[in-house]
Each structure stands twice: as structure tokens, then as C-alpha cells.
Amino acid sequence: MARRRKGRPVDGVILLDKPTGISSNDALQKVKRIFFAEKAGHTGALDPLATGMLPICFGEATKFSQFLLDSDKRYRVIAKLGERTDTSDSDGEVVQTREVKVDRGQLERCIAKFRGTTDQVPSMYSALKYQGRKLYEYAREGIEVPREARKITVYSVELLRFSNNEVEMELHVSKGTYIRTIVDDLGEMLGCGAHVTFLRRTGVSNFPVERMVTLEQLEAMLEQAKADDVVPSEVLDQLLLPTDTAVQDLPEVNILPALAVYILNGNPVNAGRVPAEGTQVRITVGQQRDFIGVGVIDREGMLAPKRVMANKQTIQ
16 A cells, blocks of 8 residues: 655645744655655754755655755854854853954964865764764763864855954855864964854855745744635745745756657757766757756767656656
């Protein structure tokens, strides 16, 4: 006997403005329940302390969530100088207190050192895994494990405010960059220690900030729909961005409808003029530019499917 589905099939991306105090997974489960979605996943966790843009993918869009994990991010952060914590943010325990003897010139010179590509050792309080377990699980047990430094790029960092031993900054960074670690490293450069007291993700890829919605807004829309005897999906689904927005940063290869069936069945095709070998692309079909998946250009210059939409088998 087939298992009964829990939720409805729905595809697309919602831009949640995550509140502080809950994990990204808790936020995901709340949104999934509100939409009564069968399948959902988020695209890069925010710490419980952090707020801001958390793209949540539904249905077919979950196939392409990895591309959002790989995209650039923007943040606004406030750091407190003079105290270092075990988690590098105010959710942790203070492990060291030092006097702050920092002037603006010294601060700006230290901040400038983070611009560009550098190596960063991830915090023990991160969701990266070591031997099958997340690092923060080891950290909570007081166990330190080896972590490899990773290449990160800080495209820009701007000092917005320096007052009362607080430093406020805006940053544009590459994937995998830990803002807490930047703040902790900055505190050590300054010789006084520092930790994050406020962190907000203001952007992911090129998603429109004005399309962000809060949990309170979603819950209110759900309750209003029920009160008006309206099917909730008719209201909520209007908030969804198309599935292909998850891969909007990839170059497009448009193919003829006759070739789509081969791509959807897992076969490479000759798509004419294509980017260089190894380039990942989003695949669209015909004049309507109907998105059907993501492919890669192979060594023969053919367009090979990588991930395709399961609900596009009837393209004409």
C-alpha cells in the first residue's frame, strides 16, 4: 500500500525574513507547515542569533538549492569589542575580557586586511561535519577537532559605525564565509577580543529584498484565508518566486523543444553555441524559455543534463 503524502506538491522559492532566536531548521518547518508543502529545504543555515534572508525551496526547487548555497551573501553585523566568547557571538559564554585601546584608524587598517581572498578556519560552532558529526556537536561536548582552512573572498567590507566599543559593518562575501569568525579574528588583531551581538543577512545572490516575508505575515495570511473561506494556497502561492530563480546566476542555454526530450531523459545534446567546457548552465526551451533544469558542457562540447525538472516531461 502506497504511503499517503503529507502535504501538497508545490514548487518555487519563498524568501523568508528569519527571526532571531530560532534555528533555520525550525523556521523551515514552520514555513513548510504554513504552505502545507510536501517537500521543502533551506539554502544555507543562519545562526539562531541571526535574522534576515533565508531562501526556502519547495518541491522541484529543492533540486537546485545547492546553487544558492554557492552564491554570494551580504550581511550587516554589530560586534562588541573587549569580550571574546566561546561561540564568537553573544549566545556563548564569555571566555576572556580585555581592555579596549582602539582608535578608528587602527580599526580601519585591520578591517582592510580582510578584503580579498584569504584562508579562514571555520568555527567549532558551525554546521560543517567531521567524521559524520556536525562540528557544533563536538564543541558542546568540549571536544576540539581539526578543521581545514578554506578559501573565502570578502568582496567588500564597510565600517558604518564605531562607538561605545561597538563596531558596525556591512559585508559582501563569498559562499562559506563565517562572519562570526571574521569578527573573532578582528578582535584578536585589535588585541582586545570581540564577538557578534547582531547579525542580519541582507542579501543572497540577486534575490529582491522587497520580496522577503516574515513568519508573522505568513501566519496572518493563512489565518485570513481560513476566515474568508479561501483555499490558502491561492493566497500564499502568489508569494513564490519561480523555481529557476535558484539558478539565476548561471548562464542560460536555450534549446529547441525537439531536444528537450533527450535532456529530460538524461541524454546529452548538441545545443549549438555553448560556453566553455565544464560550465554549468540553466537550460530553457523554445521561445517561452521554459526552464527544465541545469546542465554542464562536457569535453565534446555537448550539453549534458545534471539536474532536470521531473514535472516537465510533456514539453511540446
